[in-house]
Amino acid sequence: MKDKFSFKLIKQSGSARVGIIETPNGNIETPAFIFCATKAAIKAVDIERISESSTQIILSNTYHLMLQPGEDTVAKLGGLHKMMGWNRPMLTDSGGYQIFSLGHGSVSEEIKGTRKKQKTLIKINEDGAVFRSYINGKTYCLTPEKSIQIQQKLGADLILVLDECTPFHVSKEYTQRSMLMSHRWAERSLNEFEKSNHGKQALYGISQGGVYQDLRRESCDFINNLPFFGQAIGGSLGQSKEQMYDVVSFTMEHLKKDRPTHLLGIGGIVDIFHAVELGIDTFDCVHPTRLARHGGALIKAKNRDSISSKCKEHINLRNQQFELDDNPIESDCLCFTCRKHSRAYIHHLLKAKELLAYTLITIHNVFFMNKLMESIRQAILDDRLDQEKSNWASLDLAFS
Amino acid sequence: MKDKFSFKLIKQSGSARVGIIETPNGNIETPAFIFCATKAAIKAVDIERISESSTQIILSNTYHLMLQPGEDTVAKLGGLHKMMGWNRPMLTDSGGYQIFSLGHGSVSEEIKGTRKKQKTLIKINEDGAVFRSYINGKTYCLTPEKSIQIQQKLGADLILVLDECTPFHVSKEYTQRSMLMSHRWAERSLNEFEKSNHGKQALYGISQGGVYQDLRRESCDFINNLPFFGQAIGGSLGQSKEQMYDVVSFTMEHLKKDRPTHLLGIGGIVDIFHAVELGIDTFDCVHPTRLARHGGALIKAKNRDSISSKCKEHINLRNQQFELDDNPIESDCLCFTCRKHSRAYIHHLLKAKELLAYTLITIHNVFFMNKLMESIRQAILDDRLDQEKSNWASLDLAFS
Numbered sequence: 001m002k003d004k005f006s007f008k009l010i011k012q013s014g015s016a017r018v019g020i021i022e023t024p025n026g027n028i029e030t031p032a033f034i035f036c037a038t039k040a041a042i043k044a045v046d047i048e049r050i051s052e053s054s055t056q057i058i059l060s061n062t063y064h065l066m067l068q069p070g071e072d073t074v075a076k077l078g079g080l081h082k083m084m085g086w087n088r089p090m091l092t093d094s095g096g097y098q099i100f101s102l103g104h105g106s107v108s109e110e111i112k113g114t115r116k117k118q119k120t121l122i123k124i125n126e127d128g129a130v131f132r133s134y135i136n137g138k139t140y141c142l143t144p145e146k147s148i149q150i151q152q153k154l155g156a157d158l159i160l161v162l163d164e165c166t167p168f169h170v171s172k173e174y175t176q177r178s179m180l181m182s183h184r185w186a187e188r189s190l191n192e193f194e195k196s197n198h199g200k201q202a203l204y205g206i207s208q209g210g211v212y213q214d215l216r217r218e219s220c221d222f223i224n225n226l227p228f229f230g231q232a233i234g235g236s237l238g239q240s241k242e243q244m245y246d247v248v249s250f251t252m253e254h255l256k257k258d259r260p261t262h263l264l265g266i267g268g269i270v271d272i273f274h275a276v277e278l279g280i281d282t283f284d285c286v287h288p289t290r291l292a293r294h295g296g297a298l299i300k301a302k303n304r305d306s307i308s309s310k311c312k313e314h315i316n317l318r319n320q321q322f323e324l325d326d327n328p329i330e331s332d333c334l335c336f337t338c339r340k341h342s343r344a345y346i347h348h349l350l351k352a353k354e355l356l357a358y359t360l361i362t363i364h365n366v367f368f369m370n371k372l373m374e375s376i377r378q379a380i381l382d383d384r385l386d387q388e389k390s391n392w393a394s395l396d397l398a399f400s
Numbered sequence: 401m402k403d404k405f406s407f408k409l410i411k412q413s414g415s416a417r418v419g420i421i422e423t424p425n426g427n428i429e430t431p432a433f434i435f436c437a438t439k440a441a442i443k444a445v446d447i448e449r450i451s452e453s454s455t456q457i458i459l460s461n462t463y464h465l466m467l468q469p470g471e472d473t474v475a476k477l478g479g480l481h482k483m484m485g486w487n488r489p490m491l492t493d494s495g496g497y498q499i500f501s502l503g504h505g506s507v508s509e510e511i512k513g514t515r516k517k518q519k520t521l522i523k524i525n526e527d528g529a530v531f532r533s534y535i536n537g538k539t540y541c542l543t544p545e546k547s548i549q550i551q552q553k554l555g556a557d558l559i560l561v562l563d564e565c566t567p568f569h570v571s572k573e574y575t576q577r578s579m580l581m582s583h584r585w586a587e588r589s590l591n592e593f594e595k596s597n598h599g600k601q602a603l604y605g606i607s608q609g610g611v612y613q614d615l616r617r618e619s620c621d622f623i624n625n626l627p628f629f630g631q632a633i634g635g636s637l638g639q640s641k642e643q644m645y646d647v648v649s650f651t652m653e654h655l656k657k658d659r660p661t662h663l664l665g666i667g668g669i670v671d672i673f674h675a676v677e678l679g680i681d682t683f684d685c686v687h688p689t690r691l692a693r694h695g696g697a698l699i700k701a702k703n704r705d706s707i708s709s710k711c712k713e714h715i716n717l718r719n720q721q722f723e724l725d726d727n728p729i730e731s732d733c734l735c736f737t738c739r740k741h742s743r744a745y746i747h748h749l750l751k752a753k754e755l756l757a758y759t760l761i762t763i764h765n766v767f768f769m770n771k772l773m774e775s776i777r778q779a780i781l782d783d784r785l786d787q788e789k790s791n792w793a794s795l796d797l798a799f800s
Contacts, residue, residue, distance in 0.1 A: 039752040040745075046759055048740065049446075069723065069748045074723055075784045077744050085740045207442065323469065324476055340485045344477050345440075353441040355755050359446060 023157040034284035044358040052366040057252040063098035079155030090156040100165035161189035179208040202229035220254035266381040292361035335367035423557040434684035444758040453767040463498035471553040490556040500565035503716030544588040561589035578607040602629035620654035632662040692761035735767035
């Protein structure tokens with residue numbers, strides 16, 4: 001029987017590349033963006049609008065779904081695809097990121113020294129992580145094996161090994177110990193995965209090692225030598241964009257080139273161009289959809305000229321300047337929102353706290369990201385990625 | 401030039417009737433239900449899903465729109481239709497209902513003796529009503545003339561005269577004084593309307609008189625003698641369903657038969673059948689869309705057999721019994737939601753507080769109401785309205 005998963009490289013231009021990930025639920029043309037349907041729903045948008053916005057793949061979070069409705073309920077309902085009515089590729093993460101970020105606090109909270117929510121992480125040890133449900137306080141234990149079992153019940157096409165998301169503010173020694181434990185967890189994940197893999201899912205390993213080149217090299221070698229289908233760059237990527245680019249760049253030099261490579265949690269336009277140039281194939285981030293729920297609409301560099309905006313990648317439709325602006329978010333955009341509605345209408349909906357505002361901006365941002373990735377793929381095929389960048393990102397940022 | 405508005409009676413069966421209201425934005429087949437797009441949006445649903453759910457007409461509230469974004473902003477954006485991307489008929493109310501219900505408290509609060517929100521109504525006198533904005537505390541004065549001017553700027557097809565929504569717990573003397581003032585307001589509204597009517601809008605008068613037969617008769621005579629296009633039954637309809645049916649029945653005997661007749665604020669299935677039997681042509685109510693945002697999905701009597709539900713007209717999808725129920729809300733329903741999603745998925749979305757739950761149930765409830773009205777029209781055409789009732793409403797209620 002033909003393997004249902006494959007990764008084919010179509011074209012390379014510099015280190016950037018166009019490829020196809022084949023899955024039982026269809027193909028993913030890469031570079032691709034993966035949108036967050038955290039709790040088995042893209043927030044505020046029905047799945048048909050997501051589908052008609054050229055979306056190739058979405059992800060759900062194991063952490064949220066194991067707590068509610070529980071993986072057994074999802075399995076009884078036929079798995080994530082059937083439960084939510086999505087028949088294209090899906091990814092689930094391992095649950096680790098939320099356990100550790102809710103436990104330690106997020107990277108930004110860590111850097112800023114702020115800590116708002118109650119800690120839910122009780123302990124981490126060799127076996128796994130013990131944490132408290134944010135819904136009802138019940139205690140859960142997530143081990144590498146358990147994470148795979150849960151992801152098998154959820155039934156996404158692409159799944160991830162459990163790793164410890166090392167905080168940024170720890171010593172190199174801590175980072176090393178954490179990396180070695182995540183390596184042992186990766187092996188345990190793989191063993192558990194292979195026990196009952198019937199070709200319906202494919203597993204990704206995750207490179208660790210924080211910002212330390214020697215640790216990253218060691219981690220890449222380790223992941224390269226295990227039979228993962230794909231690989232992700234995880235762990236701490238540093239304190240600044242520059243450091244993040246350095247870490248990704250260094251890591252990419254050491255990872256195998258024949259596997260689809262995912263960069264966890266990155267979704268800015270400029271960041272995506274940088275990472276694609278380094279050979280990254282897929283991205284995920286809450287940014288485009290979360291931004292929408294704060295009134296932020298993504299906008300191409302060339303459409304930004306007439307608008308005063310502090311941010312270079314989006315406009316905030318809450319701003320008073322849009323009260324009477326009856327242009328669509330982008331006049332050259334063919335998304336549902338831009339074909340039907342004006343900035344002024346969405347501005348009104350935001351002021352009136354109408355949920356429809358979040359729906360409409362999310363649809364635009366999803367469509368925008370898919371068009372961005374499509375343009376990136378075409379530009380790689382045409383060996384003109386650098387020129388393409390100027391259509392989407394301001395030059396001052398793009399070439400910083 | 402041919403008048404752009406007309407009301408044609410197609411068929412009468414008992415007092416129930418099928419008709420067509422012609423407007424510049426298209427026809428409304430009656431009996432029809434008018435959905436609330438309070439602040440120029442159906443809450444949680446994009447307008448194309450509302451349109452594809454066979455919706456003929458929606459309404460927006462003058463009260464909310466005059467406060468935000470303001471009628472001048474709506475006018476600058478081309479009026480309500482253009483602003484919100486809706487190209488079928490629309491209605492606006494006068495603003496009175498919200499001023500008086502937020503000012504006096506709602507009828508149910510009044511009956512129960514509860515009063516939660518701060519009163520915003522400052523005074524009512526012959527000139528009009530002075531009230532405070534719930535958004536910023538600013539003082540507004542709404543007169544009959546001002547309400548017409550605002551509604552002309554909003555640009556809906558069907559508009560209403562300003563009236564005082566008489567509270568229930570007042571004396572007959574108060575009700576009479578209030579009725580007479582509303583009559584004077586109705587004349588002032590009509591005068592203001594005729595100053596600048598270019599055939600793009602049609603005005604409805606409102607019958608007053610509370611629960612008192614002599615006052616209702618007097619009010620009907622008054623409204624009948626003024627050149628309104630349509631008429632609505634307003635004011636207090638009493639304390640119970642039985643009293644409401646009595647008041648509507650009595651009022652209908654005295655209102656002109658050649659005008660489209662609207663019953664304000666009624667949206668229950670059994671209530672609609674009763675009112676249609678008395679000759680009512682159109683209804684509006686927040687019920688179907690508000691119910692959806694509380695997890696309530698409307699369901700036909702014949703689909704209720706296997707479900708234990710306290711309410712006879714809907715099921716509450718929050719209930720645990722739906723956790724693993726992978727049937728659609730109604731298996732014979734062709735709405736977007738029932739074609740795509742299960743009760744179990746919507747149950748999960750409600751538990752997870754995903755906005756998509758409100759979207760999906762609202763779409764079902766809107767489609768349901770439109771199918772209900774379509775079935776009612778067909779049943780009148782076939783002289784079998786009484787039999788049709790048993791498909792939609794439980795017999796014990798339907799014939800109470």
